[in-house]
Amino acid sequence: MTEQETRRMRRTRFEGLAQVVVEPLHRYLLRRASTETAEDVLSETLLVLWRRIDDVPGLGDGSASPPDPDDVLPWCYGVARGCLANARRADGRRLRLVERLIRTQQRAPEEAAEHGELHAALASLGAADREVVRLWAWEGLAPRQIAEATGSTPNAVSIRLHRAKARLAAQLGRKNGGRPGHKSDEGRSGQ
Structure with missing residues (x-):
């Protein structure tokens, strides 16, 4: 047939x-x-x-x-x-x-007011960088998982994430390399 x-x-x-x-x-x-x-x-x-x-x-x-x-x-x-x-x-x-x-939109003005600087810094990133940062920071994904979600390689995601975090830190005024929220002399003796 x-x-x-x-x-x-x-x-x-x-x-x-x-x-x-x-x-x-x-x-x-x-x-x-x-x-x-x-x-x-x-x-x-x-x-x-x-x-x-x-x-x-x-x-x-x-x-x-x-x-x-x-x-x-x-x-x-x-x-x-x-x-x-x-x-x-x-x-x-x-x-x-x-x-x-709807709940997110109702909360957005409050959150935007509290984190306006962060949202502005995120908006300055390219779409791909912004997505990688959001998946890492907000969803808690590792670079390997982000690569799977975005169709990229883990190495490319790691590089993109590192560079995007550096740009965000620079824009947010954290150029000194210290961890935000910690004093530089924290944990050291007074000697």
Whole structure:
């Protein structure tokens, strides 16, 4: 069988399956979600059915009449149920992100006032340097982890981080090389 015949047979099987399951799946989803969500999830469900057409139990080879709904619908309901659960999780994540962004924006003026000098120094860095510094300082990542996150090499990240920290220190007036917040004679005897 040629590749074109295989594709044609696959399409015929899917069309036969879709003909049988679209309406029942749509009704199933409408009873569980809003119209927009139901339609989105139905599209996602059909995409999964297309990808997994060979896994659908009771489908047959598609050369005969459409499949028996009693054979294919239970499995398709399971796929739709999983797609609906994924959509609900995604909506929850989106909602939590929006809430977090709102809280961050509400706090931003206070933090900007407290750390205006730091934010200005960070803004003066290039985008790549700024991202490396933020991943290191705010997320607590090591250069190896930053390299993985940014698609760079650990060595390049280490160099970029070292140079960016030096530029920040210079801009923030810490050119003496001492550790910020520590007296230079701290820990020494008075002799």
